[in-house]
Amino acid sequence: MTDQLPPDSAIEAKPTSASRTTLSHIMTGNDTNLLGTVHGGVIMKLVDDAAGAVAGRHSGGPAVTASMDEMVFLEPVRVGDLVHVKAQVNWTGRSSMEVGVRVLAERWNESTPAQQVGSAYLVFAAVDAEGKPRAVPPVRPETERDRRRHQEAQIRRTHRLARRRAIMELRERRAAEGMQD
Numbered sequence: 710m711t712d713q714l715p716p717d718s719a720i721e722a723k724p725t726s727a728s729r730t731t732l733s734h735i736m737t738g739n740d741t742n743l744l745g746t747v748h749g750g751v752i753m754k755l756v757d758d759a760a761g762a763v764a765g766r767h768s769g770g771p772a773v774t775a776s777m778d779e780m781v782f783l784e785p786v787r788v789g790d791l792v793h794v795k796a797q798v799n800w801t802g803r804s805s806m807e808v809g810v811r812v813l814a815e816r817w818n819e820s821t822p823a824q825q826v827g828s829a830y831l832v833f834a835a836v837d838a839e840g841k842p843r844a845v846p847p848v849r850p851e852t853e854r855d856r857r858r859h860q861e862a863q864i865r866r867t868h869r870l871a872r873r874r875a876i877m878e879l880r881e882r883r884a885a886e887g888m889q890d
């Protein structure tokens with residue numbers, strides 16, 4: 710994971726709306742955990758699928774999941790619920806994109822509006838045919854909400870880099886002091 714490099718200014722920016730995507734799926738009996746509600750891993754797969762579709766569309770080619778963080782499950786999802794996974798690019802670096810995802814459920818037996826049941830942030834890296842990072846178009850936030858998400862994503866990015874650097878430094882210090890795991 711590199712320190713921050715400036716976005717490639719030779720690539721034309723793309724608006725957030727150009728790649729925003731919703732993936733919808735009805736939950737079945739195959740998706741349950743021991744409690745009979747939907748397994749968290751099933752939701753995470755849908756989140757990764759939706760975010761991957763957005764990252765591929767924004768970057769115009771293959772993109773791989775580099776990290777997934779702050780996955781939050783707010784409410785259980787049940788068999789028969791119609792789940793909508795809404796994803797958009799919040800922020801772009803040189804070759805990476807932060808994708809924000811909201812998970813909503815329409816209850817199969819209620820006519821109430823879809824309820825938010827989860828959210829997550831994922832970082833995707835755009836890669837070339839050899840799997841090496843390639844430059845992505847900068848994202849152009851269009852609304853105040855997009856701009857807020859862009860600013861918050863920048864904070865998360867700074868914290869990810871700082872956390873990683875701090876852990877690497879700790880490991881190097883421990884190794885230099887001869888400590889073994």
Ligand SMILES: CC(C)(COP(=O)(O)OP(=O)(O)OC[C@H]1O[C@@H](n2cnc3c(N)ncnc32)[C@H](O)[C@@H]1OP(=O)(O)O)[C@@H](O)C(=O)NCCC(=O)NCCS
Nearest residue numbers: 710711712713714773774775776802803804805832834842
């Ligand atoms: C993600 C991957 C391409 C990064 O490659 P790398 O050689 O470390 O390249 P870099 O250090 O230049 O990182 C590329 C970009 O990804 C970002 N990145 C890399 N690892 C990251 C992590 N763990 N979290 C957040 N961002 C990360 C870097 O900050 C960089 O962003 P930038 O270009 O916008 O500044 C590489 O680690 C990989 O292929 N991982 C496996 C991906 C995969 O298979 N995913 C599916 C999981 S089953």
